[in-house]
Structure formats: C-alpha cells, structure tokens
Amino acid sequence: MKLSIKKIFKISIVLMLVAGLSGALIVLVNMVTEPIIIENSIKQENSALAEIFDGASFEVLDESGEAEIKKVTKATKNDEVVGYVYRLSGKNAYGIITLLVGVSKNGNVTKVVFLENGQSFASKVEEHVNATYQTGDVSTTSIDNVDTKCGATYGAKLVKALVSSALDHFKENFKGGLE
Amino acid sequence: MNEKQVEKSPRILTLVKGIIKENPLFVTLLGTCPALATTTSIESALGMGLLFMFVLIGSNIVISLLRKITPSEVKIPVYIVVIATFVTIVKMFSQAYLPELYSKLGVFISLIVVNCIVLGRAEAFASKNGVFDSFLDAIGNGIGYTLAIVIIAFFRELLGTGGFTFGKTLTFIPYIKFTPLKDYAISMFTMPTGGFLVLGVVLAFLAYRTNKKQEIEAFKEKEARRLSKEEAK
Numbered sequence: 001m002k003l004s005i006k007k008i009f010k011i012s013i014v015l016m017l018v019a020g021l022s023g024a025l026i027v028l029v030n031m032v033t034e035p036i037i038i039e040n041s042i043k044q045e046n047s048a049l050a051e052i053f054d055g056a057s058f059e060v061l062d063e064s065g066e067a068e069i070k071k072v073t074k075a076t077k078n079d080e081v082v083g084y085v086y087r088l089s090g091k092n093a094y095g096i097i098t099l100l101v102g103v104s105k106n107g108n109v110t111k112v113v114f115l116e117n118g119q120s121f122a123s124k125v126e127e128h129v130n131a132t133y134q135t136g137d138v139s140t141t142s143i144d145n146v147d148t149k150c151g152a153t154y155g156a157k158l159v160k161a162l163v164s165s166a167l168d169h170f171k172e173n174f175k176g177g178l179e
Numbered sequence: 180m181n182e183k184q185v186e187k188s189p190r191i192l193t194l195v196k197g198i199i200k201e202n203p204l205f206v207t208l209l210g211t212c213p214a215l216a217t218t219t220s221i222e223s224a225l226g227m228g229l230l231f232m233f234v235l236i237g238s239n240i241v242i243s244l245l246r247k248i249t250p251s252e253v254k255i256p257v258y259i260v261v262i263a264t265f266v267t268i269v270k271m272f273s274q275a276y277l278p279e280l281y282s283k284l285g286v287f288i289s290l291i292v293v294n295c296i297v298l299g300r301a302e303a304f305a306s307k308n309g310v311f312d313s314f315l316d317a318i319g320n321g322i323g324y325t326l327a328i329v330i331i332a333f334f335r336e337l338l339g340t341g342g343f344t345f346g347k348t349l350t351f352i353p354y355i356k357f358t359p360l361k362d363y364a365i366s367m368f369t370m371p372t373g374g375f376l377v378l379g380v381v382l383a384f385l386a387y388r389t390n391k392k393q394e395i396e397a398f399k400e401k402e403a404r405r406l407s408k409e410e411a412k
Binding site: 007011014015019025029032033036037040044095116117119120122 | 248250260264268272278282285
C-alpha cells in the first residue's frame with residue numbers, strides 16, 4: 001500500500017500532536033508529584049536507617065553514586081562507630097531493586113531493607129532476604145554460601161550481588177571499624 | 180415507557196453490560212494476569228481496580244475525542260501512547276500519594292499498559308462511539324473488573340490468612356485486622372496456585388449458573404411450543 005504525501009503529512013501531524021500532548025501532560029503531573037515523591041523517599045530512607053541501627057546517628061560519607069553503591073552512611077552511637085549503611089541499586093530483566101544494607105563494625109550484614117523492589121516476584125525475593133540476610137551471619141567470607149534458589153532466583157542473585165558489593169566496599173575501606 | 184426513557188436505555192445498557200453481562204474478567208477472560216497477581220488481599224485488589232479504572236476512563240475519553248482525526252494506519256500506536264500516558268500519570272500519582280499501594284502493586288501498575296481490556300475497549304468501543312458513551316463504557320468495565328478482582332481477593336485473603344486486614348496498603352483507611360480463622364488459614368491461597376484455583380472455581384460457578392439459566396429458558400420455550408401445538412390441535 002503506497003501512501004500519498006498528503007496522507008503521510010496527516011499521519012505525521014497526528015502522531016506529533018498525540019506525542020506532544022502526552023509529553024506535556026506527563027511533564028505537568030511530574031511537576032506536581034516530584035517534590036512529594038522525593039519527600040516520601042527521604043522519609044522512607046530515614047525510617048529504614050532507624051530500622052537497621054536503632055537509636056544511632058548517621059553521617060553521610062560518600063554520595064558520589066558511581067556504580068551500584070549510591071551512598072555510604074556511617075552509624076554512630078555514643079561517639080562509637082556501630083556500623084555502615086550502604087544504599088545500593090541494581091537491575092535485571094525483571095526490574096529494579098534499590099536497598100539499604102547495614103554492615104556492623106565486625107563486617108556482618110545486620111539487615112537488608114528494600115527501598116524499591118520492582119521485581120515481578122517481589123514478595124518471593126523479600127521472603128528470601130528475610131530468611132537469609134537478617135540473621136546476622138552473612139559476612140564477606142560466608143556470602144558465597146548464600147543459596148539463591150528461592151522461586152525468584154534472578155532477583156535473589158541481584159540482591160546477593162548488591163550485598164557482596166557492600167561487603168567488598170566495607171572490607172576495602174572500613175575493615176575493623178577504621179575509616 | 181416515554182420517549183426519553185427509550186432514549187436513555189441504551190446508555191444504561193452501555194454502563195451495566197460491562198459489570199455483569201460482559202464482565203471483562205469473568206465473561207471475556209481478559210486481564211487475568213493482574214487478576215491473579217494482585218488479588219492476595221482485598222485492599223491491593225481494590226487499589227489495582229481503582230487505578231485500572233482511572234486509566235480506562237482517561238484513555239477511553241481521549242481515544243473517543245481523537246477518533247475522527249486518527250488515521251487508521253496508526254490507530255494502534257496512538258492508542259498505546261494514550262494508554263501509556265495515563266498509566267505513567269497513575270504511577271506518578273500513586274507513588275506520591277499512595278506509596279504503600281505503589282510498592283505493593285510494583286510492576287503491575289506499569290503492566291496496565293498491556294492489559295488487553297484497556298486496548299480492547301479502545302478498539303471495540305471508544306474508537307467508534309462518542310465521548311459520553313465511551314466514558315460510561317469505561318465506568319462499567321472498570322467497575323466490572325474491580326468487582327471481579329475484589330471477589331477473587333475476598334476468597335484468597337479469607338482462606339489464605341484466615342481473615343481480613345484493612346489500612347495496610349490503602350493508608351487513608353483506619354487500620355483493622357480481623358483474622359478469626361488464622362489457625363485454619365491455608366497459605367497456598369496467597370500464592371499463585373491459590374489465585375488459579377479461586378478463579379477456576381468462580382468461573383465454574385458462573386458457568387454452572389449460565390448453563391442452568393439456559394436450560395430453564397430452553398425448557399420454558401419447549402413447553403410454550405408444546406402448549407401452542409396442543410392449543411392448535
């Protein structure tokens with residue numbers, strides 16, 4: 001089927017109009033919702049930090065956001081370092097995961113809290129994380145033994161890679177609680 | 180019946196048919212993926228239904244408005260752009276104002292774009308009818324779909340958790356946890372298997388009712404024919 005120039009022109013105009021209007025509408029809604037979304041995310045992160053190291057005060061050490069480690073925060077209690085919290089983000093074919101990993105001064109994972117879990121099998125991944133990383137036993141030496149077979153293997157593998165990155169960073173930079 | 184009532188009835192029919200007679204989930208079996216994935220609790224099913232209804236109303240209205248200027252060669256891409264726009268808007272609003280619902284439904288909000296019901300109503304109805312009729316069609320189908328997934332969620336939550344919890348996902352509702360049958364809960368019903376089972380049983384029940392109705396109607400028709408034959412004799 002060969003289209004006339006007039007028809008092609010009409011199609012182009014309609015497509016431009018629809019795309020332009022859609023874009024404008026999305027921009028408008030984004031302008032309204034963006035500050036609230038940012039505020040929500042700050043609140044969520046603060047309550048997650050308090051969940052990981054209860055009663056601690058936090059100081060951001062690095063927020064460069066390169067690679068998967070987006071932020072490193074130091075947790076102190078009575079002027080003593082109790083651990084570090086890593087904000088990490090990664091994605092696979094099943095969606096994005098953003099989480100906070102708490103690492104104690106001894107190098108053990110204290111808690112993993114999801115900030116965003118866009119995996120299709122999100123609840124399965126969360127079940128796996130609750131059963132595996134919240135026991136306080138996972139460390140640089142034992143993370144290789146974490147089994148990712150949980151009904152959402154790809155999501156669990158992504159979490160494992162993110163937690164490994166946090167532990168590697170800890171080992172390289174703060175081993176023994178030293179900065 | 181006066182003239183005004185006669186004029187009104189097709190519109191009421193447009194609104195009502197999507198709820199029961201042409202229910203998108205129970206009759207046409209469309210949108211089953213989110214119906215299985217988001218029905219672990221009444222709250223998340225209700226939330227999904229409301230977001231879905233918003234997208235359906237918005238896209239039906241806009242597609243109906245654009246129906247005369249949309250070239251047939253590009254109508255599907257235009258519908259998809261319109262639907263995707265409303266899904267993006269719904270996603271941003273829910274992330275801002277209903278963050279618990281947003282994180283609970285996760286990827287399934289974005290997946291409304293590929294929900295067959297939305298594209299189906301756009302192609303079958305909104306592209307051929309006026310704005311008000313398309314709005315009514317969207318309301319009817321939206322209520323029908325919401326009702327269907329809430330029915331599935333009712334059984335899944337009751338059997339899977341032994342009761343109901345409100346105020347956890349839709350935080351504007353006061354928090355209520357009512358689980359009197361907790362000790363008898365069968366957790367399988369909160370898993371995908373439970374979703375398939377409940378949907379299957381509900382569909383079987385509806386099919387049984389429809390068949391029974393048809394049998395009665397056929398019997399009545401047969402009787403009427405027999406009586407008229409006897410009268411003729």
